[in-house]
Amino acid sequence: MPRSYRLGRRKASADETRARIVTGARELLLSDDGYRRFTMDAIARHTNVARMTVYYQFQSKTGLFEALADDIAERGKIRENIELAFSQSDTRKGLGELISAFVHFWLADTDVMRKLNALSTLDRESHAAERDAWRRKAIETMMGRVQKQYALSRKTVRRGTEALYMLTSFSACEVLASQGRSERDIAARIRELVGETLDLDLTI
DSSP, rough: HHHHHHHHHHHHHHHHHHHHHHHHHHHHHHHTTTHOSSSHHHHHHHHTOOOOHHHHHHSSSSHHHHHHHHHHHHHHHHHHHHHHTTOOOHHHHHHHHHHHHHHHHTSSSHHHHHHHHHHHOOOOOOOOOHHHEEEHHHHHHHHHHHHHHHHHHHHHHHHHHHHHHTTTTTHHHHHHHTTTTHHHHHHHHHHHHHHHHHHHOOOO
């Protein structure tokens, strides 16, 4: 049997095991008392996978937190949507696309995201602050482009950045969704509010 074929089979098996563990971690997190039970050993038992396999795949709970967040990011297409936002020649449209990207990401799996956000306040290993710093960096970069294209004052950009950061948080999107608003309506409302702060039309 060719070596490359054997390696391919091993990788496919490892990927399948990894996906199984991530699915099991999600199920455990959503279960009753999921916060207390969310340990590497519990996940190994829940997925019927050897404890050392879980550690080999993820090293620690931090790795599992990141894997869950990455799984949501993939299903929420956050990277592709942010790339789309930054590819726009009109930064107003780019800003609108950025808002839509964050809203779609947060609402891709609200149950798990709610648990991860709550867990981040109890467990330092979640690294939630580091992930959110990435969101703020994307916002600041986009706002810098908007400022350059539309000659906005620093004060206006600073206010717009803070408004955008707060309005595109998970908690803000969750509150709007709990009011029965659709994803499209939520993004439109945030664009309207940020547009008013910047005195720009973001509805294009």
